[in-house]
């Protein structure tokens with residue numbers, strides 16, 4: 001991600017202050033100059049950069065600072081907090097409400113990733129327990145309805161559109177009415193875009209808004225738009241009441257900064273970012289976590305979001321019970337693989353851990369790991385209930401079992417044997433976790449910043465995940481290194497599934 005370069009440059013500017021014995025006005029000015037240059041190079045709006053510089057200087061008041069204070073730390077804190085303010089409009093996004101039909105309309109220029117983003121948004125909320133449905137109100141682009149249909153079919157989401165009706169507002173209204181009647185609680189309206197801002201597009205947007213009266217309008221913007229992003233976002237906001245922003249394509253070569261400035265233009269919060277073409281490559285946006293990650297400080301909140309996403313709170317006691325029981329069956333292993341698969345790309349998750357970059361797990365290795373898990377799950381699909389719930393692995397030594405599982409799943413007997421030994425290895429790991437306590441609701445889920453909390457977290461992780469990360473010991477040694485102010489060059493034991 002090119003944004004990582006921005007983070008490195010800002011961190012570099014902050015660290016360079018350590019080269020000076022005394023941190024005075026001149027040192028601060030130099031550091032801020034480097035930070036401003038980095039932000040401008042990332043296409044952040046020039047007015048916002050100037051504001052950040054002025055605000056940090058005002059907040060720090062270096063000449064008046066008491067002599068005992070660690071000036072570098074104060075400056076770092078001020079920069080962190082100004083970066084957060086720049087990305088946080090201080091307005092809350094619309095919160096979806098259960099038990100009613102929430103209508104969310106997506107707007108943005110053509111090609112910015114609207115249709116893909118609508119599907120990702122629907123899918124992310126489906127996983128949270130909503131019943132989403134999508135409407136294609138784009139009659140401008142030939143093939144738009146087909147694209148939406150294809151996306152929805154893959155994601156298992158109902159859709160509505162028309163090949164004959166030419167009025168997008170009429171399609172949107174009819175679709176919303178139908179899905180309301182069918183009691184869908186999240187109705188997503190995908191609108192058309194144009195290559196550029198033009199009156200016809202804005203008029204159409206107004207008509208659709210009028211027809212469906214959405215609860216929230218989401219503005220989708222491509223992360224690579226650059227300095228033009230601010231004016232583009234402003235034009236949309238002046239036409240319809242944009243309430244949230246999603247920045248797409250923050251993977252790849254997007255500089256990102258321009259699109260991030262859309263927050264200031266729309267006065268609306270970023271709710272998600274797109275980090276790839278795949279439906280899973282979509283992350284909830286929390287300003288502080290994002291800035292933390294940008295500066296290489298990790299993102300425990302995002303990390304815990306992912307974990308609580310896949311182990312819903314009501315299932316956590318059940319997991320705890322199994323843990324305390326210390327019996328590790330094939331069925332538990334199956335559930336843990338399913339949890340890991342639900343978490344999405346591992347590289348994305350690892351980048352949320354302090355000191356790790358997105359590039360730690362190469363995409364190829366990640367795919368191979370997912371494939372392997374899928375194969376394991378297919379083999380387990382061919383097991384009987386007796387095998388899945390067996391408390392003693394010896395059952396698999398009985399004549400013909402391995403062969404039957406291999407045949408049923410279309411895998412080789414050797415692969416089934418590998419699965420059995422993997423199960424054994426994981427069972428031993430679980431044995432070590434016997435009797436541990438699970439953090440309770442609000443019990444430090446988002447503030448895992450000390451050793452005790454980190455240990456707690458390790459207890460919550462699905463064992464497959466923990467294994468991928470290098471086990472409990474790896475987490476603890478990571479914490480030790482962090483306490484010592486050192487970021488580790490790599491995570492020990494990245495073997496396991498990878």
Ligand SMILES: Nc1nc2c(ncn2[C@@H]2O[C@H](COP(=O)(O)OP(=O)(O)OP(=O)(O)O)[C@@H](O)[C@H]2O)c(=O)[nH]1
Nearest residue numbers: 110111112113114115116193248249274275276277
């Ligand atoms: N790398 C990457 N590609 C993305 C992301 N989001 C969308 N895309 C790709 O961007 C291209 C355009 O996406 P669409 O969803 O068709 O764009 P759109 O804004 O709906 O276009 P119109 O329907 O014409 O308005 C597609 O190839 C998507 O796969 C992302 O986060 N990362």
